[in-house]
Amino acid sequence: MEKAKMGILFRRREVAFGTRRPSMNDSASQLPTPQPLSPRVAREQRGPADPWQLEPDHRPGIVLAGSAVMTHTARALLCLFVAVGAIPASASPRRAPARKPRASRPPKTATVRLDAATVNDPALAAPVRPGSGGGAVLRAQVLLARAHFSPGEIDAKYGSSLKKAIAAFQKAKSLPETGEVDAATWAVLNSDTAPALVQAPISPEDVAGPFLPIPRDMAEKAQLPAMNYSSPLEGLAEKYHASPSLLKALNPGATFDQAGQTLTVPGVAVPLPGRAARIRVSKNERSVTAYDDQGNALAWYPATIGSEHDPLPLGEWKIRGVSRNPRFRYNPDLFWDARPGEGKEWIPAGPNNPVGVAWIDLSKPHYGIHGTPEPANVGKTESHGCIRLTNWDVWELQQMVSPGTPALLEE
Numbered sequence: 001m002e003k004a005k006m007g008i009l010f011r012r013r014e015v016a017f018g019t020r021r022p023s024m025n026d027s028a029s030q031l032p033t034p035q036p037l038s039p040r041v042a043r044e045q046r047g048p049a050d051p052w053q054l055e056p057d058h059r060p061g062i063v064l065a066g067s068a069v070m071t072h073t074a075r076a077l078l079c080l081f082v083a084v085g086a087i088p089a090s091a092s093p094r095r096a097p098a099r100k101p102r103a104s105r106p107p108k109t110a111t112v113r114l115d116a117a118t119v120n121d122p123a124l125a126a127p128v129r130p131g132s133g134g135g136a137v138l139r140a141q142v143l144l145a146r147a148h149f150s151p152g153e154i155d156a157k158y159g160s161s162l163k164k165a166i167a168a169f170q171k172a173k174s175l176p177e178t179g180e181v182d183a184a185t186w187a188v189l190n191s192d193t194a195p196a197l198v199q200a201p202i203s204p205e206d207v208a209g210p211f212l213p214i215p216r217d218m219a220e221k222a223q224l225p226a227m228n229y230s231s232p233l234e235g236l237a238e239k240y241h242a243s244p245s246l247l248k249a250l251n252p253g254a255t256f257d258q259a260g261q262t263l264t265v266p267g268v269a270v271p272l273p274g275r276a277a278r279i280r281v282s283k284n285e286r287s288v289t290a291y292d293d294q295g296n297a298l299a300w301y302p303a304t305i306g307s308e309h310d311p312l313p314l315g316e317w318k319i320r321g322v323s324r325n326p327r328f329r330y331n332p333d334l335f336w337d338a339r340p341g342e343g344k345e346w347i348p349a350g351p352n353n354p355v356g357v358a359w360i361d362l363s364k365p366h367y368g369i370h371g372t373p374e375p376a377n378v379g380k381t382e383s384h385g386c387i388r389l390t391n392w393d394v395w396e397l398q399q400m401v402s403p404g405t406p407a408l409l410e411e
Contacts (some may be wrong), residue, residue, distance in 0.1 A: 008065075012238035012352065031238060031357060031395050101204055114138060114156060114249055116264055122193045130164070132158040138246075142187045142196040142266045144169055145241055145318045146275070148273045148299035150393050153375045154266050155243040161302040161379045164285060168300040191229075196247065196284040198248070198267040204259045207232045214352050214373070218330050218345045227350030227373075229370050232257045242375065253377065273298040278406040279319075280389055281369075283312045286379045288369065290400055301397065302379035304388040306373070312387075312409055313364045319360040319405040320400045325349040326370075356391045356399045362407055370394060 011095065018064055118124065118301040119137040119142075126136035138156040147152060152161035163179040170177045173188050181189065209233050229235035233256040237244045242265065247256070250264040276290035276298060283305055290299045305312050327349040332338035351357055356371020371391040372378060378390050 011254050025039045069362055109356045116197045119197050122190045125183055125186045130158055139196045143192050145268045146270045148303045152302045152378050153243050154241050155246050172297040178202055195267055197264050198261050200258050200265050202261045205256055206236055208257050218342050221347050222345035226348050227352040238391055257362055276400040279408045282411050301393040305380050313367055314409050316365040317407045319401050320363050321403050323359045325357060326355055326359045351391055358394045360398050
């Protein structure tokens with residue numbers, strides 16, 4: 001995970017689930033709202049003394065949504081949640097190389113001036129290509145997001161994730177795959193004439209908190225009631241799939257901490273595209289694609305996929321289940337990048353949890369698709385073997401899949 005600079009590796013884990021099942025009528029971008037936790041719940045998040053203990057009526061080998069707890073075991077440097085009983089207790093972890101790769105830094109997004117009237121103009125046809133920025137890029141990013149071809153974090157800048165999203169959209173629409181928005185691509189994108197930028201009030205929930213700085217130390221993280229957003233701006237940025245810098249540029253002078261204040265934001269709230277008949281994970285493209293039963297692309301997402309130490313396990317697998325708002329047990333013995341002196345800790349759930357807001361469990365032992373607390377890094381860094389999406393993209397995808405959905409992992 002980029003913010004904590006670590007993978008999601010453990011031998012034995014428990015996952016806490018939210019209690020609400022998503023509906024197909026939900027907005028695909030509706031992320032769970034972080035809530036304050038009572039002292040009782042905070043104590044419960046530390047987990048039972050026996051890491052293999054199940055709550056009553058939970059049968060081994062079944063991945064459940066709802067109020068449930070599961071336990072897990074994993075090899076070192078591979079991240080995954082698996083159902084209790086699916087992995088033998090004798091499974092032994094692999095040792096990671098001692099050398100630490102240099103951490104990648106998220107790209108800095110410069111503040112830009114944006115004209116809402118230009119961004120919302122359905123006749124806009126300015127080319128979007130390397131070096132582009134501003135209104136045309138912002139409009140393209142929002143329209144692609146609404147078409148479920150995610151550009152990652154919307155920032156009004158042309159980057160690698162936007163280029164790949166454009167190419168994936170062009171392929172799905174039988175257009176030349178240039179990775180640039182030309183006149184032909186604009187003609188299809190601009191068939192969506194709804195405003196790309198909309199006015200939205202800050203709700204009481206947006207500023208309810210609690211908002212706390214996220215410490216780097218794992219022991220300090222374990223003391224938090226939840227891994228919530230560190231500021232209202234961070235939460236609002238994820239809500240609208242945007243970088244904090246973009247929201248600031250769109251709303252000069254805004255404080256982002258007062259309920260009722262009206263903001264200009266990307267209009268990304270759309271219904272789900274449908275149920276996925278299968279998904280494909282591409283190592284070379286660094287992407288996840290969901291398809292319907294006719295082979296048409298329903299959605300495309302940029303992804304962070306494995307590394308030279310923990311490569312993507314190529315092959316045909318299946319989705320076993322989904323856990324929402326998971327927590328995990330940190331075991332420094334299984335992390336090559338653990339800090340000296342760290343101990344085992346239970347890290348609570350929340351959007352700043354290292355696996356974000358959802359985990360999609362694969363039948364390949366120790367692998368899954370999950371969110372991240374660092375959306376700007378998705379598709380630009382390496383992982384410890386997992387498949388990492390932005391929180392809003394994994395939240396959409398987990399509503400489209402079900403146990404048994406085929407998952408092809410390929411070069």
